[in-house]
Amino acid sequence: MSYRKELKVAELAVQRATLLTQRVFHEKAKGTLSKDDKSPVTIGDFGAQALIIHAIRRNFPTDEIVGEEEASSLREDKDLSNQIWELVNTTKLDDEASEEQLGGSPKTEREMLQAIDAGQSAGGRHGRIWALDPIDGTKGFLRGGQYAVCLALIVDGHVKVGVLGCPNLPVDNSAPLSADVGDKGGEGRGVLFAAVLGSGAVSRPLSRGALQDSQPIHMREVTDIAQATFCESVEAGHSSHGDQAMIAKKLGIVKESVRMDSQAKYGSIARGAGDLYLRLPVRADYQEKIWDHAAGDLIVREAGGQVTDVEGRRLDFSQGRTLKENKGVVAAPKDVHEQVLDAVRSVLGSK
Ligand SMILES: Nc1ncnc2c1ncn2[C@@H]1O[C@H](COP(=O)(O)O)[C@@H](O)[C@H]1OP(=O)(O)O
Numbered sequence: 600m601s602y603r604k605e606l607k608v609a610e611l612a613v614q615r616a617t618l619l620t621q622r623v624f625h626e627k628a629k630g631t632l633s634k635d636d637k638s639p640v641t642i643g644d645f646g647a648q649a650l651i652i653h654a655i656r657r658n659f660p661t662d663e664i665v666g667e668e669e670a671s672s673l674r675e676d677k678d679l680s681n682q683i684w685e686l687v688n689t690t691k692l693d694d695e696a697s698e699e700q701l702g703g704s705p706k707t708e709r710e711m712l713q714a715i716d717a718g719q720s721a722g723g724r725h726g727r728i729w730a731l732d733p734i735d736g737t738k739g740f741l742r743g744g745q746y747a748v749c750l751a752l753i754v755d756g757h758v759k760v761g762v763l764g765c766p767n768l769p770v771d772n773s774a775p776l777s778a779d780v781g782d783k784g785g786e787g788r789g790v791l792f793a794a795v796l797g798s799g800a801v802s803r804p805l806s807r808g809a810l811q812d813s814q815p816i817h818m819r820e821v822t823d824i825a826q827a828t829f830c831e832s833v834e835a836g837h838s839s840h841g842d843q844a845m846i847a848k849k850l851g852i853v854k855e856s857v858r859m860d861s862q863a864k865y866g867s868i869a870r871g872a873g874d875l876y877l878r879l880p881v882r883a884d885y886q887e888k889i890w891d892h893a894a895g896d897l898i899v900r901e902a903g904g905q906v907t908d909v910e911g912r913r914l915d916f917s918q919g920r921t922l923k924e925n926k927g928v929v930a931a932p933k934d935v936h937e938q939v940l941d942a943v944r945s946v947l948g949s950k
């Protein structure tokens with residue numbers, strides 16, 4: 600199957616939802632919103648989820664959806680719900696044909712709440728399941744850094760389509776790796792990564808809808824592992840910085856890791872801006888969520904990488920809403936993945 604329609608709908612839906620989150624992000628940057636207020640991220644999260652789920656339901660009415668959010672808290676907070684509706688109702692793509700392809704957007708606040716609530720699938724081994732993280736990297740969003748809008752289609756447990764909207768990464772695939780967002784919303788930022796299983800991975804500017812703007816992306820060839828660049832979480836609670844440093848040392852890597860939030864890390868290594876991404880469990884009981892990895896996993900593999908957990912198992916998206924059969928993540932170019940995994944095993948095994 601080519602998944603052409605799924606890819607097109609996913610790209611446009613992510614593009615439109617990212618636009619909504621950017622509107623909130625810029626409001627926040629202008630200082631219109633209070634610094635400690637957590638509501639910007641809540642508004643962006645719910646709004647993006649509503650727009651994406653609406654598009655999926657219009658185009659693929661029998662598919663299931665695993666979305667991070669649900670609307671019960673919104674039904675109790677009329678004010679918040681109104682603010683989100685205002686945004687959802689006014690965020691459109693520039694060209695009408697694309698809006699039409701998405702099946703328009705929710706017509707009423709009630710329809711918006713219904714869309715938000717349609718992401719409650721339990722996931723699993725069978726059928727077509729979309730995994731959606733409307734704002735991945737909420738901490739990054741709040742600190743004015745990197746975040747991503749993430750959508751993937753999983754069929755019978757395997758990721759077939761993956762799309763990442765990264766509004767604060769440079770468009771240029773050869774730009775040096777940095778979590779810096781530059782002048783917020785300035786020219787040259789905002790990239791969309793996409794992949795279909797077996798068809799390779801691409802990137803294109805988020806601001807333009809045309810498929811002809813897509814460029815194939817590839818991981819960088821690493822001939823000397825000591826020269827590789829690591830990406831890691833900003834949050835030490837999400838991935839152990841201490842273990843990461845020991846693994847780097849074991850591989851002879853002296854360059855400091857670049858820390859950034861969200862699945863922007865998967866996109867960055869897929870286009871060769873960095874090389875390696877590790878997620879090293881901090882708490883033994885944490886189960887990674889499928890929406891935090893599905894799109895990134897496919898994009899990296901289609902760009903010439905391998906993605907496993909810290910024990911070398913492929914990520915298993917057939918286990919429900921979480922990756923309960925996996926621990927952590929090791930993403931690297933295919934040729935050096937085993938070497939990196941050996942270093943990970945040796946450091947984690949000796950603890
Ligand atoms: N203890 C944890 N270990 C790993 N990931 C976590 C942990 N707690 C939260 N997360 C998730 O990490 C993701 C962000 O990762 P990163 O650090 O790479 O930006 C978020 O989706 C967040 O989920 P949540 O949104 O439910 O808090």
Ligand SMILES: [Mg+2]
Binds near residue numbers: 734891
């Ligand atoms: Mg997330």
